[in-house]
Amino acid sequence: MARIFSGMAPSGFPTLGNYLGATRNWVKLQAQGDCIYCIVDQHAITNFQNPTELREKTRVMAAILLASGIDPEKHILFHQSAVPAHARLAWIFNCVARIGWLNRMTQFKDKAGKDREAVSTGLYVYPNLMAADIHAYHATLVPVGDDQRQHLELANDIAEKFNFDYGVKFFPRIEAMIPAETARIMSLRDGTKKMSKSDPSDQSRINLNDDSDTIALKIRRAKTDPEPLPADPSGLAGRPEATNLVTIYAAMTDQTPAAVLQNLAGAGFGAFKEKLADALIAHIAPIKTETERLLNDPAHIDSILQAGARRAAAIADPIVDEAERIVGFLPRGP
Ligand code: AMP
Ligand code: TRP
Numbered sequence: 499m500a501r502i503f504s505g506m507a508p509s510g511f512p513t514l515g516n517y518l519g520a521t522r523n524w525v526k527l528q529a530q531g532d533c534i535y536c537i538v539d540q541h542a543i544t545n546f547q548n549p550t551e552l553r554e555k556t557r558v559m560a561a562i563l564l565a566s567g568i569d570p571e572k573h574i575l576f577h578q579s580a581v582p583a584h585a586r587l588a589w590i591f592n593c594v595a596r597i598g599w600l601n602r603m604t605q606f607k608d609k610a611g612k613d614r615e616a617v618s619t620g621l622y623v624y625p626n627l628m629a630a631d632i633h634a635y636h637a638t639l640v641p642v643g644d645d646q647r648q649h650l651e652l653a654n655d656i657a658e659k660f661n662f663d664y665g666v667k668f669f670p671r672i673e674a675m676i677p678a679e680t681a682r683i684m685s686l687r688d689g690t691k692k693m694s695k696s697d698p699s700d701q702s703r704i705n706l707n708d709d710s711d712t713i714a715l716k717i718r719r720a721k722t723d724p725e726p727l728p729a730d731p732s733g734l735a736g737r738p739e740a741t742n743l744v745t746i747y748a749a750m751t752d753q754t755p756a757a758v759l760q761n762l763a764g765a766g767f768g769a770f771k772e773k774l775a776d777a778l779i780a781h782i783a784p785i786k787t788e789t790e791r792l793l794n795d796p797a798h799i800d801s802i803l804q805a806g807a808r809r810a811a812a813i814a815d816p817i818v819d820e821a822e823r824i825v826g827f828l829p830r831g832p
Contacts, residue, residue: 500531502675503637505538505578505628506563508556514704514778515683515693517566518749519643523677525567527641533573534635534810535563537803540578540585541627544620545609557799558789562706564802565788576806578631583814587630588623590825594660595626599652605645629653633669634814641675644682645692650674664824683746686720689738707786710779717743717775722767729763731755740767743774750777 504524506512512521527533537559542552556577568575578584600606603625610617628649632640633656640650650672657669685691685702693703701716708716721739728734734741734755741755747770748755762770792799819830 500639501635501637502527502531502533502639502641503536503632503635504533504641505536505541505631506559507542508537508539508552508559508577509542509695510551510555510558511705511707512559512562513683513693513695513706514746514782515643516695517706518683518746519677520641521563521566522749523641523675524563527639527675528567528569528573531639533568534637534813535568535573535575536631536810537563537575537577538628538631541624544618544624556803557793557796560799560803561789561792562785564792564799565785570802570806574806574809575803576810577803580804580807581634581811581814583634583811583818584627584630587634587814587818587821588627590660590821591626591630591633591656592623594663595623595629595652595656599655600625602648603652604648625649625652626656629656632672633657634818635810636670636817638670638672639675640672641677644676647674647676660821666824668821668824684738684742686716686739686742688721689740689742704778704782706782707789708782709786710783713778713782714775717771717778720771722771726767727759727762727765727770730759733759743767743770747774747777750774750781 504520506516506520524533524535537556539552539556542555547555560575560577563575564570600622606622606624609621629652632650632653642650654671657671660669661667683693685693685697686704687697687699687702691697691702695703695705697703701719704713704716720743722743723737723740725737725740727740727744731744734744744755744758748758751758762773823829
């Protein structure tokens with residue numbers, strides 16, 4: 499069975515973009531391999547986090563994942579900081595990756611903006627820690643959204659250089675799994691911008707904790723164009739907002755966009771938005787209810803994450819021990 503690894507930052511309540519681009523895929527993949535899912539709290543502090551809020555957001559993320567259908571018994575769900583193997587391997591990777599490689603990371607450029615001198619060094623080496631997350635388990639399949647493609651290429655470059663420098667075949671190649679149809683869910687206000695938690699307008703996104711009325715309202719207000727739905731996807735060319743709504747509806751109803759358009763060709767956006775809102779509410783309302791139930795018992799969530807961390811460490815520790823031996827560190831000892 500393939501070993502599947504992925505990570506998600508504890509950013510509180512995820513958006514529909516996170517859900518369709520990542521979470522839902524994580525749930526489905528449980529049928530295809532042994533899955534290790536990590537809430538990356540160490541990545542989170544590359545930007546300052548209020549400590550109380552970070553704890554809260556980590557639990558919220560765990561609850562959402564459990565409510566969405568992650569099975570913590572058959573698979574592994576844990577928080578990154580609880581397994582020191584990640585940081586140990588990340589240090590080695592800091593010494594393998596080249597500054598020139600990190601300078602090419604577009605996410606760093608986006609996140610750092612103009613004031614590159616003022617961001618944390620952690621933000622800069624963030625992709626090295628991400629590579630360590632994956633390679634600490636010898637995982638080979640990594641489900642992510644499209645925006646993480648470059649980081650996974652870097653993870654392969656790091657593994658290749660490690661193997662070459664030390665003359666070993668220790669770290670395997672990893673493969674990105676990027677869901678094609680829903681790889682990028684766009685803002686409801688601007689179809690050329692990614693739907694994001696950090697967008698200042700709450701109207702631009704659906705949050706997984708939005709109640710039904712809020713979802714209906716946001717969809718009603720979502721930007722569209724005056725044309726009706728076309729008969730096939732070619733009629734969506736140059737219509738980013740229409741494309742996005744069709745993509746979301748297709749994902750919610752488990753159809754291809756082509757199948758959606760076949761059924762709804764000629765419909766106006768007024769009627770279509772009502773169907774879309776109903777589909778979203780039917781899908782999201784049960785997840786929200788279960789998440790709230792789980793959050794009533796934070797100690798239970800913590801115990802699930804801690805049990806996951808123990809099982810994760812049992813896999814990662816021997817692999818990282820071996821990586822440290824390969825680079826020439828003396829044994830840690832018992
Ligand atoms: P982030 O919220 O940026 O930490 O992303 C967490 C996961 O959700 C990553 O795998 C992203 O690629 C994915 N993701 C975030 N926003 C979107 C979006 N608008 N569409 C598709 N996937 C997304
Ligand atoms: N950087 C990823 C994101 O922004 C999260 C992440 C951290 C991750 N470590 C990972 C994803 C390892 C896949 C594998 O979404």
